Amino acid sequence: MALPPDYTAVAIVQLGEAIMPFKGTDGKFHVVYDLLLTNASVAPATLERIDVVDEASRATVIQSFSGRQLVDPDCGYGDCNRLRTLPSSPAPDAKIAAQESRALLVHLSFDSLADAPKMVLHHAYLRAAANPGTMEPSDVDYLVTPVNISAGSARVISPPVRGTNWVAQNGCCDVGFPHIPSLSPLSGKLSNSQRLAIDWMRTNDDGEFVSGDKTKNESYLSYGQEIHAVADGTISSTLDTLEANTPGVLPASDPELRKRITVETVDGNHVVQDLGGGVWAMYAHLQKGSLLVKPGDQVKAGQVIAKLGNTGNSNAAHLHFQLMNDPSLIGADAVPYVLDSFSYAGFVNPELMLAADDYITGKFFADHLATVQPRTDELPMSGNIINFAG
Template sequence: MALSAALAAVLLLAGYTSAAGASSGPGGGTTPGGAQAATTVAVPDSFSPVVVTPISDPTFPWLGSDQKYHVSYDLQLTNASRLPATLSKVEVVDAERPDTVVATLSSPQLVDPECQYGSCNLLRNLPSANATDTVMAPGQSRALLVDLTFDSLDRAPAEVMHRLFLTGQAAPPATTPSPVDYLAAPFDISAGKPRVIASPLKGDDWVAANGCCGTGAPHRPSLNSLNGKLGNSQRFAIDWMKLTDKGTFYSGDKTKNESYADYGEAVYAVADGTVSSTLDTVEAGTPGILPANDPVLGPKLTVQNVDGNHIVQDLGGGVWAMYAHLIKGSLLVKPGDKVTKGQKIADLGNTGNSNAPHLHFQLMNAPSLLGADAVPYVIDRFTYQGQIPYPTWLATDDYLSGTFLQGRLPEPQSRTDELPLVLSVVDFPSQ
């Protein structure tokens, strides 16, 4: 199994990984309790066999390392009619000007059994898995991952709606499916600005494994039901891993944590804040073995220890940071401690549901994964080295064997206030 799938770093318990809802404020861009922001947009009256409900809290654009602005959120689609509904496409439109199409999602983006990564298989079965078709039986639900990209901020509307095109029950008396389309689910995508944070690591050749966006890696499609809600706290999470000077992740015995370039690296607070919670009791795992897939280790995973040793930090303004899979005994902080940006807080390890040393990092709008929605963010400064090609990543094994020097730029580029996209290779300031 390729590491892009194996490094499902958080909550792979019985197939679920996260939850949504909670509160946020300035920089978080959400409303209390996971409620959707009030809208002034009027949805035209229509019979809607498939009900559309935003899973994500209202969100906002952020600048990626591709120099484009991104908006990512998730929808739940439920066939509430008596007839099967076959989805053909979804248009994301400007809510104020519904004739203006922002993006169109259709096959192969919705369902593509041949596609292993990228903007494909965005229609998800529940629990989250690639759908094999676009047919929803009566009472069945699917999830839809939406990733929008804009060349500039002024191209992003303040609010979007979603026009569904499907074959299904066009009216309550209908007894056979027929074509129908309608508008649904106004959604605020201008609900704040991304939090600017420092890097949680220092030094060169860090790889943004399992980062945003698209499918193929585990974080973006990590939709699951916890605390009575469907959500995704990992939408923008990154598994940070370090390369050696030769472009490998380890040298020597691949079954030992100490052989990996990042094992024991210092982890730093990304901003001033207060420690909300910690765990520092989980023993180190063995590289190459993902506990969730192991018949002995899997049953020992719980929602409390699945992240391994970790720190949750309140950054203020309704935003929390999580640093996970830390070395047991390395935590330098405890709940209630005040920390400052750049302060060392722990050492990078391989604990919990992890099959190789890495730092799982994310921002969220609650102090617990079980009730949190993901919060977009950007890193204040880094040097962009390029990007590992996804086919190269898919070809590796559970130890991350191989050399990953492909995709390097001729000249590294200094970047500010961007989020490194999936498989970006970056250098972080040493000071």
């Protein structure tokens, strides 16, 4: 594909690997990926806008990122703060100092698969060096960085949990909660295995995550729930040695507990399963002594493999689930997926979650539907309330 030859003071490259659209519970088809922007000049640069355009029709703008979408210190959640310092915190402004880098979290959505192009380009508008010898920035723009957004089809899997009143915490696609912005420098590259991860937490019928003594794991509705294999496959690795955390304390936020976190233990007791085709599933934060599988075991979809716990970097019982393109978290990238069957039962307002205490006490079902909606082959979006068969 021919692109105009340009001096590009800010180099823009895709982070991660193959991506493709997946259908969300909002009825739209979503594409998420990350870009790395590096100011390779001696002059400062300021990102004013990036347009994602159809490679086959370059005047067609699919999505434009500017203003608060890039930087907004007053925005806690939503389509904002997509420009990140490294490894990933909201950028204080849209400036990229000479010989420094920023990441951009890209989210595209389409009404139908037919609307999604096979390939996109990125039209960047900046104040930056116009040539290698320039010391002062000026208005520049360039068309760069082809990205294939049609690398295949999202993997269809069965759900990892069963029963009613499950909330898809920290899911796709807005910024403000963990996972979407979780870039990590591992194995010599920036990767994000958690880009499409969900933290599954269960409530009672009143929408409470915890009932009773909030300092005890057993008071959380999620704790001890059975975890099910999402597809046929082979167990690649397990960890089953970590004790349960005390609820209400996130180890990464505690100076002493933080020292004990390693790449191997950050996800707590866990199971990694090979689903075939270069895709692995990870089930994390499991209860010690509950694992029913070991490396090399062949498992079937729906088979119980462990119980949900509160281990690793976790402040309350939940199942962290994701698909990835490597059996090790060290450098793995997220793989898009959808769940084969469930019922949509409403959503939890993100403002309620942001205002919740560290124990996640309270009632969160203000937006629960009176009649649930059967869904197939969709990915629950962040905050969705989901019922599963069984």
